[in-house]
Amino acid sequence: MTAAGTPLWRSLLSVGGGAARRSESAKLRFVALILSTFILVMALAAMAMIHAAYAGKEDRRTARTPVWQEDRSKATNSTLWLVGSDSLQDQRRFSVVYLTPDKGDAPLPPGVTTWPGPGEAVLSPALLRAGAGEGIEERYGQLAGTIQPAGLEDPGEWLAYVRPAEPLVAERPVEAVSSFGPESGRIATGLEPGSADDDDKPQWMLQALAGGLLLTPAVTFVFVAVRVGAHARDRRGALIDVLGGNRRDRAILALGEVVRPVLLGVMSTLPVLFLITQTDITIPHVNYVLRSGDVAHNAWLLVTALVVAALFVLLITVATDRMSGRAEGNRARSTSNPRRKKILASLFPAALLLAVFGPDLVPQAAIYRVYLIWIGLVAVVLTMPSAVSQIIAWGGLALEKAGRRRGWPAALVAGRRASVFPGAVARLISGVLLALVLFAQSVAWQTIFGTHNAQLEAMLKSSDRTVAEIGPKGQVSEQQVLTLLAKIPQKAEAVVVDNPPAETKAHLSCMAPAMRFANFSSRAVTFQQGWIRIPTAACEN
Template identity: 25%
Template sequence: MGVRFAFGGGREGWTRTLLTGVGVGLGVALLLVTTAIPSALAARDARADARSEHTAPQAAQPGRDTLLIGEADTRFHGADVHGRLLKPEGPDAPVPPGLTAFPGPGEMAVSPALKELLASSESELLRERLPYRQTAVIGDEGLIGPAELAYYAGSDTLKQIGGKVPRVTGFDNSAEPEPLDPVLALLIVLVFTALLTPVAVFIAAAVRFGGERRDRRLAALRLVGADSRMTRRIAAGEALAGSLVGLVLGTGFFLVARQAAGAVDLFRISVFPADLNPSPALAALVALAVPAAAVAVTLFTLRGVVIEPLGVVRTAKSARRRVWWRLLPPLAGLALLYPMTGRGNDGGEFNQWQVSAGVVLLLVGVTGLLPWLVERAVARLGGGPVSWQLAVRRLQLSSGTAARLVNGIAVAVAGAIALQMLFAGVEGDYTKQTGQDPSRAALSVRANTGTGSPEEVAALNRRIREAKGVAEVIQLTTTGLSPAPDSLEETTSLTIGSCAALRQVAQLDSCADGDAFILRGGFDDTNTEAVAKPGRTLYSGNVYGTEDGPPPVAWTLPASAKEAVSREDPDGTKRNGIAVTPSAAPQGLGDEQLATLYVRLDGSVPDALEHVRTAVRQADPLLSPLGLQATKESERFASIRTGLYVGAACVLLLIGASLLVSQLEQLRERKKLLSALVAFGTRRSTLSLSVLWQTAVPVALGLALSTAVGLALGAMLLRMAYAPVVIDWVSVASMAGIGIAVVLAVTALSLPPLLRLMRPEGLRTE
């Protein structure tokens, strides 16, 4: 009978069921997206491994099934561009995933996203960097995501150079990833727990839409003979019908979102729609849990409602809410989390089920404490403008309904504050100082041994100097140095550069061309002291015995060599060995040297960094400039935080949508009341302000409570991670500000239907 009321109750019944279905459906869609995230990430990793050459089988000599593949990645305006140069050496050479044939010399296959970018007017520098003719588009199986920028280019000049250009017979990446440390595993558990708890709260609130009208109908049923148990079963059936509609709508919302996922690029992460496949077991759990929760919530809310034949005894003076049992869930949550304090990365693993249960109990405790807090606070309010009095009186009569609307925001903000505190507290453990000095050089370019002759390095230097926005280029060349041609035990380094360049690696009082310096205080002075003796004959160049390299060059360390204190170069390395100017350096070293070019940019020139990257690329496609940065963050930590941001964005959308649906449902419930007030002469601006106050007061109380709970939970999590308890007030304020912004946006969107409802015609009835 309850199901028949839901579907056959006329316009009122359909409206109520549809509102419930939309509210539940939004939550179900987010749950399905969450269950599909692991499969999407696994698919991304699988495609990345399938095209990787890092641990692929290799061959020493060219053959029918060998392929030379060179790493030619680049960056453009902060976005990574995955690039590879290909030279098949036989008819059976392995074709990379996503390609049906190899691009010829001067040709390239591009991803759809890169094709679109190259066609835009803002990619002129990137087109200069990739001067190949587009002949094919990379298929989905060769990309980690639809928004990835990637290309494969053909080359007839590629040659094998160690790990930079390997000769492979297939593609594979079988390297086992390092296991997550306990704190990172804790962060992942907390992100999922804190983001999904508000979703459950929203679903629980959605199944209670239209509760007051439903109870009045149940009173009419009592009048014609139904008993109290029967009315509760009818109410449960009605809620069950609404939840089933929610499951259908949620599946539809998920399919729409899944199809649109390919066009979304959040924080440089994109997924193919086909990869968003929910786990069958988790999807079945959602399908069973949502209807069960709908029935349970309905029966739980009816426990304090007396439905009699002559009406619903709820408008009478109700007993004040008690606080003691509402404190039990958060206290139980703290009790579960407390035994794990002080563990950190070195103190052992965290029990994931215990952590999840503790966090859920703390966050769910907000939903129990908020109705008590709202009731106590609004009971003491009064006086003021008419709009304020209307709002306060409404809150005093139905404080539970007002709190229910805000519960989701309060839970989401509490979880977000706790997570922000934890991320800020442990960020230092996953952010290390690189020692690099971006103020001295923005980029470093290394021409490795064997990839370029001295003439090619000189041409590279010249190209970079001529690039737009370059203020200075400093070149340092390094090679090996030994007291004997075959003495591998006593070796040190020889650094060659102009006086200006040598001042980047040593503290020099004076310097002129022809000078030589013995560096002291480097990362290892032992061999320097054994080798560097003024007037001694040494051997430089190929002192490590490279098979295809030229023999070492004999060279005499000038007797005038002076000692100098080593200084950190822009890369953050304190060099050891000997530093000389060009005229004092050994001649005939050939390719047995490493050239490092440090580039300082003119900050006033736009896109100076991109101009330099283009110049380097045009000189040698296999060279990748390295941007210098003072700090470097763990990629895993950064990816987990990115996941938090993506999930928080989805939850915020759900918060706004669900709150808007809840607001519209409340306005629909009070349609006749609003019409009556307008008929008596109440100004519409007064009623609009009263609606704003009715939302703002519970939200303010909810944010205050969620801030307190979030700070307590964040402090406990920091104690668990063995990190100092520091409150990031900026993050706390930003989370509260986001909650306020959501409420203001929902209120603004609900004003048009409110104005339509405030008409005397709303009093008409049949």
């Protein structure tokens, strides 16, 4: 207790709060702590949202997986089910599920509320938008509606449920399903629509990406913000030591300086996080739609991110105050650890070489190539501040010697201060450099992915080996075949193949205005330079 009856810890918190407003670089540190706390919370929240997105997709994927009816004769309610696939021009494939009521109250997959009529289809909203230019709404028959969000892995999924005009027949590969989801029985993963998680990157890869590009710089910015104006605080801590204070007293005083900006930083994230739990967010550049329901379902992870970020900043504040050491005697002095800084500074060139040249030393396909990239990036971020501080100290010594030799008082004082207390300038420069590193990494990764995609598209255009296989279900008339062939682009070659044991009959497009038909041996068709080549004799004059 103090003389006025106020607990000592409360007085120290009050003193710390007052010192935070009047000390050296007070406003700069206040703003830096708010921003660094905000960035740290958002980095942790991003990792939480990645987990929420994966968990939500897995839950909905499992919920729509059919329960296979092994003995169809015992089924009271069943649906005939056949999973196929289709694609849009120059796009990856998507699932098309053909289904027909079989027995009783035939179950419908999640997201489909009523049975479409024969010859009708229910499509996902994203597929309708993406295929609008290709007439996707008429490709499978009359459009009967759209799939509700509960039946889609994510809002951007392409999926179609089609009820054929002619009912499916309960013969393989058609299967009878009795319900959907693990709550109703043993699910058959081979009958699920979509590509399961085959098209998804493993969660750990995105978590590592967020950890390297978001969390690591955020943690570094916290260190930089905490140490802004450290020289004056070290002197104040030394004064407390001289007056008989202990480490607990110094810790409470340090917490009093940062509690207010840390709380403001945490509170500034609340509107953003609340918005994400209420509104679907489209991730820029990748156009992935993050479902607000998934984030809201895992809101406890966001609360954990808030608490962990606040505690981390407070812990770092206390830890760095203790690392500054205790004063000896009655003279305040610089209490930094030059040996630790020199060790970290000496590791910076090796870290930089590892980040720049390390990945080139391993094969392109090696999985540990990515590990080397991240290890090099983290090493550069952690050692860069010490290296900058050491360079500033050397520059300060050179400036001090020049000022002493030429009789320049300003240069002498500035050089002396920079050589003894290089941290202030080093923290400012390190913050800018770390921001540049983060920006360069984001641009580099975007360029890498964009380059790979551009190379793939260029290869496909140059080789021109794209093949689309179309197989009609049931009987089709000659007029329907001709109508389909008439829609094929001029630069494409259409080959309609029926493959009996001894002979291949092909209906093909020759270099003539009309469609010709011919019978020829299957050996007459060859592939050359990416084109299906038909002997001239196969075309009628």
